[in-house]
Amino acid sequence: MAAKPKLWYFHGRGRMESIRWLLAAAGVEFEEEFLETREQYEKLQKDGRLLFGQVPLVEIDGMELTQTRAILSYLAAKYNLHGKDPKETVRIDMYADGTLDLMLMVALAAFKPPEEKEESLALVVKKAKTRYFPVFEKILKDHGEDFLVGNKFSWADIQLLEAILMVEELDGSVLCDFPLLKEFKTRISNIPTIKKFLQPGSQRKPPPDSHYVEAVRNVLQL
Secondary structure, eight states: OOOOOEEEEOSSOGGGHHHHHHHHHTTOOOEEEEOOSHHHHHHHHHTTOOTTSOSOEEEETTEEEESHHHHHHHHHHHTTOSOSSHHHHHHHHHHHHHHHHHHHHHHHHTTSOHHHHHHHHHHHHHHIIIIIHHHHHHHHHHHOOSSSSTTSOOHHHHHHHHHHHHHHTTOTTTTTTOHHHHHHHHHHHTSHHHHHHTSTTSSOOOOOOHHHHHHHHHHHTO
């Protein structure tokens, strides 16, 4: 029996959360090693396990993978969530990259001073409403299908749902002008593996709080 993927990261969302989402959606069990001390992090570096000196780090298929987008692309391909041909794959990549950009804005805001954090999160909601969500609403309207690409469940669908739920934590009414995205949210949330991941007690992480920010700063000596 193949070993479960092992994820090395802080005990929070950050750049690892989309990886957790993709594995969970694919129905893959995984283990986690949380970085809680500077010594853990320095050992990974000393052992040459962090290609560019950064986490996330994912152990899978006899490899040690770093760089978030590369990891996500590998997992999407491995679990048949990356399209049936290059044209579908590049569309999935475009949509996923867009939602990653939006979610990264949320992740980085947690590390800003309170007044700047509030402004940054307000900007996230504004951009979601004016730049990102209109794009996906139009995609769903134009092709009239259940999923974003090829009428088949893919990495793009997983990550869009993750982004929607993340922005809804900031503004619960953010989808009020996007009826197709509302339906999409309900549809994707009810896929059995995702429904399971959304239940309390799963490996999904909560929004970043002051304890998470302090822990990251301590490990990285920021």
